[in-house]
Structures are given as C-alpha cells and as structure tokens.
Amino acid sequence: MITLHHLEKSRSFRVLWLLEELKETYGLEYQLISYNRNAQNLAPSELLQIHSMGKAPILVDDSLPQGEQVLAESALIIEYLLKFYDNRQQFSPSSAFNAWRDYQFWLHFAEGSLMPPVVMKLILLKAVEKSPFFAKPIVRQVKAGAEKLLLDGNVQKGLQLLEKQLQGKDWLVDEKLTGADIQLYFAAAGAIKIGQLSLADFPNTARWLNNCEQRTAFAKAVELGGKPL
C-alpha cells in the first residue's frame, strides 16, 4: 500500500493530485494522512518521525524493501510514481528528444528557478507582518530592495518563459498532462498569487492553470487535501 503524508497548502498537493490521476486511470489505491501547519505556519514535528527532512510530501510504499520505503522530494516522488505505476505512460513524456528535454527542463525549473524567489518573497512578507511597528518600515525596505534587485525579476522572467512555452498549447509537453505540469502548477500558481500578479498579463498561463484545475483528479485532490495555495 502507498501512503502519502500530506501537509495542507504545500508541495504535497502535487503528489495527491497525481495519485488521484493514477487512481482514476489505473484504479491505484493509496492511503492519505493529512497534517496541519503548526503555529509558526511550518510543517509539524510529526513529519520528522517519518523522514528526517521533516517536510511534505513524503510517500511511503510498503512494496519497497524494508528500510527503503520512505521517499521525499516532490520531483523524485513524481518520477517514482510514473516509473512504477503509470503503466501505459499516460502521464509520462514520449521518447521523442524534445519531449524528454522539455519534460526534464520544466520538472527541474519548478524548484530550481521559480520556487526559490517565490518562497523568499513569502518569507519576507511574513517578516514584515511579524515585525514590531517601529521596525516595519525598515523590514519593508529590505523586502522591497530584495524584490527589486532579484526576486521580482526572476519571477517575471520565469513566468514569461512559461507563457511563451504555452503559446498555442494546452499542456507543457506532448499535448497531454504529464508530471511536469503537476510539478510546475504549484510553483506557477504560487508565483501568481504571492507575486500579486494579474493573470490577464499571462493569458496562456491562465488557460493552462485552468486546464489543470478542471481535471477531475485535481478537484478530488482539493476535496481531500484542501486548496493547494
């Protein structure tokens, strides 16, 4: 049996969504264990008992050998599920070079390029909120400085690249939903929300986000695990 340790409003939404796609397509069964964030808005310490990074997603597959059943890191879990449970390659890229390259690029791009500035913006926003009143103007200035110098430009460039990729396309790769869409959805939707950007400026991305959200499995994942953001 597969067990997903899921944290509300986190990257583990990706795995929950993919598990629902695999359930719908192949009848794959899994168990969901959901956790709430703690008072500091972080992953609760229970997750540390499952995997020493203490973050979600964590997938446990008891069909693996004892001592090797616990998997962490969203992209590895997506790759694992596709390799072993996507028997008809419904969510995997075709073997064409362009499909392989684009799939790998967007899979790595999500955490390598898009998530870091988004998460940093969020941390700086929290820092402003938590500062005492006399410190707020200075912390706000640090936030604005980092955003102007580095963060907002990287988010914009990342979303513009995505917008270009999605020109005339419903999905990132091979005209079907793949693991790359699932990995990137959370990052792109997070970038739009935390960046307070208008979807009107990214019409292709808006269409693609909507394609994702219209999936039956996506809706089921929201029903079971809450909205991702």
Added chain:
Amino acid sequence: MITLHHLEKSRSFRVLWLLEELKETYGLEYQLISYNRNAQNLAPSELLQIHSMGKAPILVDDSLPQGEQVLAESALIIEYLLKFYDNRQQFSPSSAFNAWRDYQFWLHFAEGSLMPPVVMKLILLKAVEKSPFFAKPIVRQVKAGAEKLLLDGNVQKGLQLLEKQLQGKDWLVDEKLTGADIQLYFAAAGAIKIGQLSLADFPNTARWLNNCEQRTAFAKAVELGGKPL
C-alpha cells in the same frame, strides 16, 4: 560544437566540471565563454541575450536543430550531457532501482531542498551589509529570526541526511562519481561555507567534498573558470 556560458562563482561550475570529466574520458571538445558578476554581484545582462532567464549555466549545442540549441537549468544540462555524451555511462547511474532512485533524489534535492535556504541566508547577509548603520540591528534581527525559524534547521537537516548517505561511501551512488555528486557538490560546499559550519561535524561529507576536489577535471575547471565559491 558545445559552448558553455559560464558565470564566475555560480552553478555553472557544475557544468564546467562535467565537461572537463567528459573531455578527459571521451575527448569531448567544448568552448568556454566566461562572464564576471556585475556591480550588484548578479549575472551580467549579456546572459539575457543568450537565454531569457539571464542566469548561468547556459549550454549551447549547435548539433541540435536551429532554434533549440540553447539549454538552461543545471540539472537538465547535466542530464543532457550524460544522455548524449557519456557513451559508456561512466558518470550515469546503473540501471539498478536503488541507483536510479538515489541519483534522482540527490539531483532534485540539491536545488529543491538545500540551495534555497543557503541562497536565502546569503541574500539576508547582503541585506545586513548594505543596510545603513541605523537599520543594521533590525535587519540583523530579521536575518537571525528567519535563520532560527527556518533556514538553519533546513540546512542542518539536509547536511545530516547527506552525512548519513555518505557513511562508508566515497560517492553518492554506485561507488563512482555521477551527475548527482556534481549537482550536489556546489550546494553542499555552499551550505558549509555560507552556514559557517565546521567540516569536523560532517566527516563523511568532508571526505566526499575532498574526493570531488581531488579530481583532475575539478582542478582543471577551477583553473579555467575560477573557484566555485
């Protein structure tokens, strides 16, 4: 011909090192174009002309079709070079499940889990340095708060996981240097340096970092592109 657009003290050291390994093993030729950081310590705007993310590494391979020759994202570039130029799988994982899983995990872990808190620490350090004297105490407090709540714990947990993986081992996967070591070296060495951590607390990691640094190709990469950190 392959061309690497390299930025000093950046992730592109990974690709330069791998290209040197491939040159040593297979005689693969490539061209190196090096860039310096600008006055803000960021990638110079020339890189924007090559790839719209404007960051290094960027690999251009003119054996690819016109309009598709430009590759970005360290891990994708490593995967690409291994797929097409590592003909005897010297730097690729074996086909055993454990090797595949560990290789994929550490490849994604480098940017997904270890780099973000390291880069955030660096940004906050720069923010303290650049603040006017009256703001420094407050910015220092924001830095300390984020480090205590989130960043240092994640760096520590990541390095402890790596330390455990390297127990009794010279390399991450398959007892040989693979793309996963190359992807992770930069992140782990950066975590130690920017976290001002003592290698004495991570003896296995210290041995592994040294294994990397002792490679002829690593030394050649330093000679051509400067120290990575």
